Amino acid sequence: GAVVSQHPSRVICKSGTSVKIECRSLDFQATTMFWYRQFPKQSLMLMATSNEGSKATYEQGVEKDKFLINHASLTLSTLTVTSAHPEDSSFYICSARGFNSPLHFGNGTRLTVT
Amino acid sequence: GQQLNQSPQSMFIQEGEDVSMNCTSSSIFNTWLWYKQDPGEGPVLLIALYKAGELTSNGRLTAQFGITRKDSFLNISASIPSDVGIYFCAGTFSNTNAGKSTFGDGTTLTVKP
Numbered sequence: 620g621a622v623v624s625q626h627p628s629r630v631i632c633k634s635g636t637s638v639k640i641e642c643r644s645l646d647f648q649a650t651t652m653f654w655y656r657q658f659p660k661q662s663l664m665l666m667a668t669s670n671e672g673s674k675a676t677y678e679q680g681v682e683k684d685k686f687l688i689n690h691a692s693l694t695l696s697t698l699t700v701t702s703a704h705p706e707d708s709s710f711y712i713c714s715a716r717g718f719n720s721p722l723h724f725g726n727g728t729r730l731t732v733t
Numbered sequence: 734g735q736q737l738n739q740s741p742q743s744m745f746i747q748e749g750e751d752v753s754m755n756c757t758s759s760s761i762f763n764t765w766l767w768y769k770q771d772p773g774e775g776p777v778l779l780i781a782l783y784k785a786g787e788l789t790s791n792g793r794l795t796a797q798f799g800i801t802r803k804d805s806f807l808n809i810s811a812s813i814p815s816d817v818g819i820y821f822c823a824g825t826f827s828n829t830n831a832g833k834s835t836f837g838d839g840t841t842l843t844v845k846p
Binding site: 625725 | 764766768773774775776777778781821823825833834836837838839841
């Protein structure tokens with residue numbers, strides 16, 4: 620079964636609103652969680668690395684004030700897309716890694732901004 | 734930065750045929766992972782490799798961690814229609830780059846019944 624749960628799987632929001640996506644590790648403590656964005660027929664584009672209890676590290680070109688990441692516990696990280704615009708529409712995926720476990724992915728969130 | 738070259742980019746095969754895809758890197762890794770992604774879903778881990786030379790099987794799938802630590806291959810034997818999807822390799826060198834994984838661009842597999 621799934622070891623990383625991502626919620627919601629789909630969300631439609633209006634331009635200017637904010638959307639929160641949750642990523643939970645189900646049966647292990649995730650020391651590190653990663654957030655990706657994926658465009659159609661392309662590979663995963665890493666947005667940020669999230670370590671529990673510390674600030675996320677963002678990849679070059681990713682606006683940290685627009686994509687707020689909170690890793691409040693060893694099993695939960697959240698990504699908030701603030702003031703969403705249509706160009707933010709995409710497939711967002713999280714992944715999590717524990718002390719002795721390989722990287723597992725959530726099932727993705729399809730965000731559509733109208 | 735680290736880069737992975739994954740090939741082939743796409744494959745169109747007949748059901749029952751064997752499949753082989755590989756990833757090569759200019760840098761060494763100490764972990765190689767192979768994932769399959771179905772449309773609209775997140776990647777699912779197929780095989781994890783942790784030692785150079787390691788050969789690991791998962792059902793009809795077999796993957797190997799290259800001796801040089803710069804490459805890995807994934808084989809699928811006797812393909813079936815549900816093998817359709819995008820396969821990604823990922824390499825990690827845990828002691829650098831914050832343990833981030835580098836991903837290949839994917840191999841899109843189409844299986845004709």
